[in-house]
Each structure stands twice: as structure tokens, then as C-alpha cells.
Amino acid sequence: MHATQAREAREGARLEMRGIRKSFGATVALDDVHLEVRAGEVCALVGQNGAGKSTLMAILAGALTPDAGTMRLDGRPFAPDDPLAAREAGVAMIHQEPSLAPHLTVMENIVLGVEPTRGPLAIVDRARMRQIAEAALADLGHTDIAADTPAADLSPAAQQLVEIARALASGCRILVLDEPTSSLAHDDVRRLFELIGRLKQQGNAIVYISHFIEEVKQVSDRFVVLRDGRHAGSGTTADARSEDIVSLMVGRGVDVLYPRQPRAPGEVVLQLDEVMPGAATLAVRRGEVVGIAGLLGAGRTRLLRTVFGLEPVKSGRIVVAAQSGGAHPRDRWRQGLGMLSEDRAGEGLARGLSVADNLTLSRLEPLGPRGIVLPSRQRATATKWIERLSIRCADERQPVAELSGGSQQKVAVGRLLHHDVDVLILDEPTKGIDVGSKAEIYRLIDDLVGRQKAVILVSSYFPELLGVCDRIAVMARGRLGPARGVEEWNEHSLLMEASGVRAS
Amino acid sequence: MERALAVDGSVGRPRVVARRRLAEETGVLLGLALVLALFGALVGPQFFRAANLELVARQTVIVCVAALGMTMVIVAGGIDLSVGSVVALSTVATALTLQSHGPALAAAGAIAAGAVCGAVNGLLVTQLRVVPFIVTLGTMLLVRGAAKGLADERRIEAPVTWLNSLLRTARDGSGLWLPTGIWITVVLALIVALTLRYTRFGRHLFAIGSSERTARLCGVRINRTKVAVYTIAGMLAALAGIMEFSKLSVGDPTVSIGLELDVIAAVIIGGGSLSGGKGSVVGTLAGAAIMAVIQIGCSQLGLPNWVQQIVTGSIIVGAVALDRIRS
Numbered sequence: 019m020h021a022t023q024a025r026e027a028r029e030g031a032r033l034e035m036r037g038i039r040k041s042f043g044a045t046v047a048l049d050d051v052h053l054e055v056r057a058g059e060v061c062a063l064v065g066q067n068g069a070g071k072s073t074l075m076a077i078l079a080g081a082l083t084p085d086a087g088t089m090r091l092d093g094r095p096f097a098p099d100d101p102l103a104a105r106e107a108g109v110a111m112i113h114q115e116p117s118l119a120p121h122l123t124v125m126e127n128i129v130l131g132v133e134p135t136r137g138p139l140a141i142v143d144r145a146r147m148r149q150i151a152e153a154a155l156a157d158l159g160h161t162d163i164a165a166d167t168p169a170a171d172l173s174p175a176a177q178q179l180v181e182i183a184r185a186l187a188s189g190c191r192i193l194v195l196d197e198p199t200s201s202l203a204h205d206d207v208r209r210l211f212e213l214i215g216r217l218k219q220q221g222n223a224i225v226y227i228s229h230f231i232e233e234v235k236q237v238s239d240r241f242v243v244l245r246d247g248r249h250a251g252s253g254t255t256a257d258a259r260s261e262d263i264v265s266l267m268v269g270r271g272v273d274v275l276y277p278r279q280p281r282a283p284g285e286v287v288l289q290l291d292e293v294m295p296g297a298a299t300l301a302v303r304r305g306e307v308v309g310i311a312g313l314l315g316a317g318r319t320r321l322l323r324t325v326f327g328l329e330p331v332k333s334g335r336i337v338v339a340a341q342s343g344g345a346h347p348r349d350r351w352r353q354g355l356g357m358l359s360e361d362r363a364g365e366g367l368a369r370g371l372s373v374a375d376n377l378t379l380s381r382l383e384p385l386g387p388r389g390i391v392l393p394s395r396q397r398a399t400a401t402k403w404i405e406r407l408s409i410r411c412a413d414e415r416q417p418v419a420e421l422s423g424g425s426q427q428k429v430a431v432g433r434l435l436h437h438d439v440d441v442l443i444l445d446e447p448t449k450g451i452d453v454g455s456k457a458e459i460y461r462l463i464d465d466l467v468g469r470q471k472a473v474i475l476v477s478s479y480f481p482e483l484l485g486v487c488d489r490i491a492v493m494a495r496g497r498l499g500p501a502r503g504v505e506e507w508n509e510h511s512l513l514m515e516a517s518g519v520r521a522s
Numbered sequence: 523m524e525r526a527l528a529v530d531g532s533v534g535r536p537r538v539v540a541r542r543r544l545a546e547e548t549g550v551l552l553g554l555a556l557v558l559a560l561f562g563a564l565v566g567p568q569f570f571r572a573a574n575l576e577l578v579a580r581q582t583v584i585v586c587v588a589a590l591g592m593t594m595v596i597v598a599g600g601i602d603l604s605v606g607s608v609v610a611l612s613t614v615a616t617a618l619t620l621q622s623h624g625p626a627l628a629a630a631g632a633i634a635a636g637a638v639c640g641a642v643n644g645l646l647v648t649q650l651r652v653v654p655f656i657v658t659l660g661t662m663l664l665v666r667g668a669a670k671g672l673a674d675e676r677r678i679e680a681p682v683t684w685l686n687s688l689l690r691t692a693r694d695g696s697g698l699w700l701p702t703g704i705w706i707t708v709v710l711a712l713i714v715a716l717t718l719r720y721t722r723f724g725r726h727l728f729a730i731g732s733s734e735r736t737a738r739l740c741g742v743r744i745n746r747t748k749v750a751v752y753t754i755a756g757m758l759a760a761l762a763g764i765m766e767f768s769k770l771s772v773g774d775p776t777v778s779i780g781l782e783l784d785v786i787a788a789v790i791i792g793g794g795s796l797s798g799g800k801g802s803v804v805g806t807l808a809g810a811a812i813m814a815v816i817q818i819g820c821s822q823l824g825l826p827n828w829v830q831q832i833v834t835g836s837i838i839v840g841a842v843a844l845d846r847i848r849s
Contacts, residue, residue: 326739328738328739346741346743347738347739347740347741348741348742348743349741350741351740351741352741357739359735359739361735364733364735365733365735365736365739366736366739367733367736368728368729368732368733368736368737368799369732369733370732370733370799370800371728371729371732371733371799375725375728375729376736379725379729379736379737379740379742380739380740380741382722382725383722386720389721389722389723390720390721390722391720391721391722391724391725392720393719393720433740
């Protein structure tokens with residue numbers, strides 16, 4: 019080894035993980051993985067679900083002990099016995115979902131566990147607490163967050179900032195951001211990135227975990243790709259093309275990510291006339307994908323839920339394939355509508371139930387005569403969809419909660435296929451799933467419209483909408499705009515429209 | 523850490539799944555075998571005489587019948603604290619009807635009264651959107667009060683009919699001639715078990731209990747199903763009341779106070795989860811049997827009541843703790 023290199027590593031690397039290996043039983047989750055982050059650097063850690071990112075970070079956070087390998091923090095050996103030890107050594111994790119104590123105030127959250135005290139009785143020093151909190155928030159450039167607001171009253175974005183402030187106030191040496199943008203709106207994402215830039219300049223070392231390659235390109239200096247528990251590649255972000263990073267992740271090219279066979283839209287199957295909430299007027303035809311773009315909180319989910327009968331129609335008319343009838347979800351299913359919820363864990367799937375039950379729940383009728391559900395038929399049906407959608411599970415009786423995010427989503431989509439609906443309402447179908455599963459869902463959508471099904475696709479991820487849809491309508495401030503052909507849109511114009519900035 | 527394991531531990535899964543599935547009901551059955559063996563050893567071989575086992579069955583039959591309904595309610599994520607009161611109301615209704623009509627009509631009347639109580643529970647839960655614990659806490663008092671008012675706060679005497687012999691053994695020596703009440707329970711248990719497992723209604727109960735929002739998304743008629751399940755539970759509680767009447771031979775509005783706790787305990791020991799989506803008839807019956815064996819075993823050993831209560835309490839906590847560890 020070159021002497022200079024060695025010295026550089028010793029001096030520069032804030033965190034060094036070498037030859038990390040971890041197996042669970044016969045499964046090798048990580049094999050000879052290395053990761054290095056310097057002070058003042060953002061290192062992106064990317065990889066599909068199951069690639070080993072979470073395991074690697076669990077080892078860093080002290081939740082798991084590696085079977086082999088070494089870690090160094092600031093050049094000193096680092097082998098935390100438990101999460102507390104790791105935290106005290108300066109490892110701070112910010113997870114996807116905010117984890118603040120909702121009833122405590124911002125400042126109480128920021129000093130949680132390290133409350134400044136006074137006197138022999140260790141009375142909490144509230145003035146000092148406020149000082150620390152306000153200083154930490156000021157460091158982030160967010161003096162707009164009041165120190166005595168209850169955490170529950172803050173937006174998800176603000177809660178995340180408070181978590182970062184907490185990490186900084188506790189003097190963290192290495193900050194890990196795990197999918198930090200998944201619950202943020204566009205504007206907040208931009209501000210988060212600015213903040214990351216500032217933290218970097220202040221000399222913090224940051225690990226940034228994300229599914230979104232665009233984000234990685236935007237925010238990171240270097241990237242490390244994991245695939246199947248191995249180090250698949252790494253490099254300087256500025257020198258790598260997005261396609262290269264994605265290829266490293268999936269191990270193949272991604273030209274086929276958004277397949278598109280020739281489409282021939284047929285008759286209108288779903289017609290919305292001035293539907294409130296949403297002021298939505300939209301006609302959806304067989305054999306086309308209509309996208310609804312918009313920022314978080316624009317009211318897209320609310321509109322879909324209204325269409326599907328999960329929320330009351332305030333005014334307006336919804337006509338499904340010229341069929342009338344009730345608006346209860348049960349009637350909607352009968353009329354040939356099916357909906358995929360954006361809240362997979364809370365609504366989309368009954369997590370305690372088996373794969374088979376979840377797949378068939380909306381339509382148990384064909385599984386037996388008159389109110390009976392024959393297990394043999396249910397098993398056969400479930401097995402069919404498990405194979406067709408290549409859902410990774412032990413068998414059809416496995417509780418759906420034990421599956422990976424991608425497989426869970428396939429179960430939720432499989433339900434619409436089992437029901438054989440004409441109109442598929444998909445609310446954020448690729449949220450939080452790996453690239454491989456995403457590609458499969460895009461292929462499935464293309465295949466469905468090829469068979470004259472209609473798809474309504476709601477997504478916050480504009481490249482996906484542009485890749486998959488035939489027409490896109492933008493929802494902004496609770497109103498749905500007109501649907502226009504995909505060729506009339508690009509990422510820039512979608513964003514302008516969605517954030518209410520009208521061109522001309 | 524959990525997340526990491528869930529994502530990356532996929533290959534090692536099948537064996538784990540098989541093991542857990544085996545343990546789902548075997549746990550409580552093993553528990554039953556254990557208490558039987560324990561008391562068998564302590565009391566002596568006479569503990570296993572047919573007559574003694576029949577005593578266990580008779581002792582537990584009232585709890586079992588009510589627990590069948592409770593199992594369905596708990597599977598659907600609900601709870602029904604009013605069963606004890608419904609049992610009391612049912613004994614009163616049976617006795618009052620018997621004074622002027624035949625036993626068949628008396629039984630039908632009692633079951634109808636139970637159905638009304640259950641339907642009221644279901645309607646309050648679904649229409650007021652108040653949690654079932656509170657609703658049924660209210661109706662527990664309400665129904666108890668109604669029973670007392672109906673009976674004028676007295677015991678109601680009634681003429682002797684075949685209803686009085688539901689839990690009586692035909693003494694012709696053979697152990698097979700179990701009391702009618704036990705046969706009724708066995709048949710009902712079979713029906714409820716099959717309903718839970720093999721019908722749309724049953725699958726909907728599991729779905730609602732596991733995730734009500736998912737069930738709604740999938741077009742399950744939540745309100746209708748819930749009213750139905752509480753109504754059925756009310757009818758089963760009333761049937762338990764008829765059996766209680768059979769034991770007492772009078773209508774007594776103050777009987778079965780606190781029975782709902784035994785019933786809930788049976789379901790929980792049997793693997794039911796108060797957060798819904800879990801529970802089985804086999805488990806519930808075994809749970810009820812465990813409590814009955816402890817009760818009878820302790821009394822035959824001459825142990826005081828407080829010992830029995832401590833043992834039963836420990837078993838409830840232990841069963842749930844075991845369930846936690848397993849999952």
C-alpha cells in the first residue's frame with residue numbers, strides 16, 4: 019500500500035468500515051463490504067431492497083454485531099456493543115419516519131436523553147435547554163421552528179429538521195440519513211438538500227441512503243453501491259451517469275425500465291364530472307395510463323379515495339363504464355374499479371393476514387359455493403399469482419408483514435389482478451420498493467393497458483409518470499388541471515404546474 | 523435491526539414458518555395436557571375417571587358457549603363485556619316465559635333477547651364510532667339493570683321442564699351419554715370453527731380484525747359484519763344463559779357477574795389477540811378447559827380458592843407472554 023494513501027485514510031476518514039461480513043443462518047447478508055466517509059463529505063449508499071444497506075447501517079448503529087471486519091471512527095477502533103454505545107460514540111441515524119416524542123416540545127425533543135441539569139437534585143435547566151435547542155436550529159438555518167411547539171404540531175419536514183438538530187446537538191460524528199425524502203414534498207426536499215450542503219461545509223460526515231438516483235446525483239460527492247450483500251461498485255458521483263449507477267444496482271441495463279408497447283385507447287370507462295373535492299373533470303379510456311401529478315398534500319389521494327367511495331363525494335358525478343349503483347368500495351369493485359392504497363402498511367394490506375388472504379380478500383366469491391371459501395381453491399389461486407408476479411415468500415400462508423416491501427406491493431397489486439378489474443387506480447405504486455420490483459410493476463402496467471385495461475397512476479416521482487403515462491393531469495392546491503398528452507410535458511413543466519407557477 | 527432481519531433473512535424462513543404454524547394451537551393444547559397431567563399426578567388416577575372429566579366439561583360449558591361468540595368478536599378486533607349481564611337477562615327471560623308458555627318458546631325468547639342486546643352493541647359500536655370496550659361497558663350495566671328491573675330484583679321461580687335437564691347426565695352407566703348441553707356446545711363449536719375458517723363471513727372477520735382499513739378498501743361491509751358478529755355473540759351468550767338457568771332452575775338477575783372476564787380469558791389463553799385478527803375455536807375451548815381443570819383440580823386437592831385464582835391469573839399472563847415471545 020502506498021504510504022500517502024494510508025496516511026490519507028488515517029487522517030481523512032471519519033468513518034471506515036472494512037471487510038464487513040454478516041450472515042443470518044445460511045443467508046449471507048453482507049460479504050466483505052467496505053465503506054469510507056470523510057469529514058465534509060456526503061457518501062450515498064445505494065442498492066435495492068435486500069442489498070444489505072439496512073444490515074450495514076444496523077451494524078454501524080450497534081444494533082447488530084458483524085461476524086468479521088473492522089470499523090474505525092476518527093481512526094480509532096469502533097465496536098459498539100449496543101445502539102446506545104454507538105450513539106454515544108457519535109453515530110446518529112435519521113430514519114424515514116420521524117421518531118420524535120409527539121407530545122414533547124421541540125426543545126425537549128432536541129435535548130432528550132442529554133437534558134442539561136442544575137444543582138445536586140439534577141433539576142432540568144429549561145433556560146439552558148432552550149439555548150441549546152435554539153442554537154441547534156439556528157445552525158440549520160431554521161429559526162422559524164419555535165422551540166416550545168409540540169412536535170406533533172410540526173409538518174413531517176419540520177420534524178425531520180428537529181431530528182437532525184437533535185443529532186447535531188448531541189455532537190454527532192457521523193450522520194446517517196435513511197431515505198429522508200420519502201415523506202417530504204418537493205419544496206422541502208430542496209431545502210433539505212441545501213441543509214445537507216451546509217452541514218457538509220461545516221465538516222460533518224454524512225451517509226445518504228436513497229432509492230432515488232436523481233437525489234443521489236444531486237446531493238452526494240461519492241457513492242457506494244451494494245448488490246446482494248456485496249460491494250458492487252463505488253465512485254465519484256459527478257463522474258458517473260445515473261444509468262451507470264442503476265446498472266450497478268440491478269446488475270443489468272435499464273433501457274427496459276419503462277416499457278411501452280403501442281397503445282390504442284378505446285372507450286371511456288371512467289368519467290369524472292366536476293367531482294368535489296378536487297374539482298376534477300377527467301375521462302379515462304380503456305388501454306391508456308392517465309397520470310395525476312402533484313406535490314404532497316395537493317389532494318391527489320383525497321380525490322382517488324373519493325372516486326373509490328372511501329370518502330364522500332361532496333358534489334359532481336362519477337360514472338363508471340356507464341354503470342350506476344352505489345359508491346361504497348364494494349360497489350366500486352363490482353363496477354370494475356380497483357384501488358391500490360398509497361399506505362401499504364396501514365391500509366393496502368392486512369399485515370397479519372396471509373399472502374393468500376390478502377390477495378383474495380376483495381373477491382372471495384369464486385373460491386367456493388355460496389359464502390364458502392374452499393382453502394384448496396384459495397391456495398391454487400394464490401399460488402397462481404405468487405408465481406405470475408414472482409412474489410418472494412415461503413408459501414401462500416406466510417403473513418404478508420414478513421415479506422419485503424417489493425413483494426408486499428406485488429401482493430397488493432395482485433389483488434387487483436385477481437379481481438380482474440377494468441380500471442386500476444394506483445396511488446404511489448412504487449413508493450418504497452426496490453428498482454427490480456419497480457421495473458416489474460411498470461412492465462405489468464404496460465401489459466395491462468395492452469389488454470385494454472385503464473390505469474390511473476398517481477405519483478410524486480415525475481420521471482416515472484413521464485415514462486409510464488399516456489396523458490398526465492396536474493393537481494395543485496386541491497384542483498385537478500386538464501389531462502394533456504405526455505409529449506406535452508417534461509419534468510420542468512410538471513413541477514411548474516404542480517407548484518402553481520403558471521407558464522405564460 | 524428488525525427491519526434488517528426482515529429484509530435479509532428471507533432464505534432461512536420456510537423452516538421457521540413451519541415451526542411457528544405447528545405451535546399456533548399446539549401451545550394451548552400442550553398447556554391443557556400439562557395441567558391435566560399435573561392435577562392427575564396430584565389428585566391421583568381417579569382424576570381421569572369419566573365422571574370427573576364430565577364434571578370438568580359441565581363446569582366449563584357455560585363459559586365455552588359464551589366464549590364461542592367472544593372468539594368471533596375478538597377475531598374481528600372487538601370485545602364484548604356485556605356477556606355476563608346477557609346471561610343473567612337470559613335466565614330471567616327464560617323463567618318469565620316459562621311461567622306462561624312452553625320451554626321451546628322460553629328458549630327462543632331468551633335467545634331473541636340476547637340477539638337484541640348483541641345487535642344494540644353492534645349498532646352502538648358502528649354508528650357512534652365509540653370503541654367496543656366502552657360501548658359494552660355501558661351495555662353491561664344497562665342489560666344488568668334491565669334484567670333486574672324485569673325480575674323486579676327477585677329470583678324468578680319457574681316450572682320444571684326439559685330445560686332443567688340440559689346439563690344433567692342420563693345415569694345409565696355409559697360414559698358416552700353426556701348431557702345434552704355438552705352435545706349442543708360441541709355442535710356449535712364445530713359450526714363456529716367451520717364458519718371462521720371456511721366462510722366469507724369468517725374471512726371477513728379476520729380481515730376486519732387484522733386491518734379494518736384494508737377490509738374497507740377491499741369492499742368488506744364493515745358495519746353489517748360487525749352488527750352481525752355482535753348479534754351472534756349475544757345469541758350465544760343467551761344460550762349460555764339458558765344453560766345457567768338449567769343449572770339454577772330459577773331466573774336470577776344477579777347471576778354471572780364477572781363471567782365476561784372468564785370468557786375473555788378463555789379466548790386469550792387460546793391464542794386470541796385483543797388487537798384482533800387472531801383466535802381459534804380449538805384454542806378457546808382448550809383455554810376454557812384449562813381454567814376448569816385448575817378450578818376442579820384445586821377444589822379436589824382441597825386447595826383454597828385464592829390459590830386457584832393465583833394459578834389462573836398466572837396462566838393468563840403466561841399464555842400471552844408466551845405468545846409474544848413466539849411471534
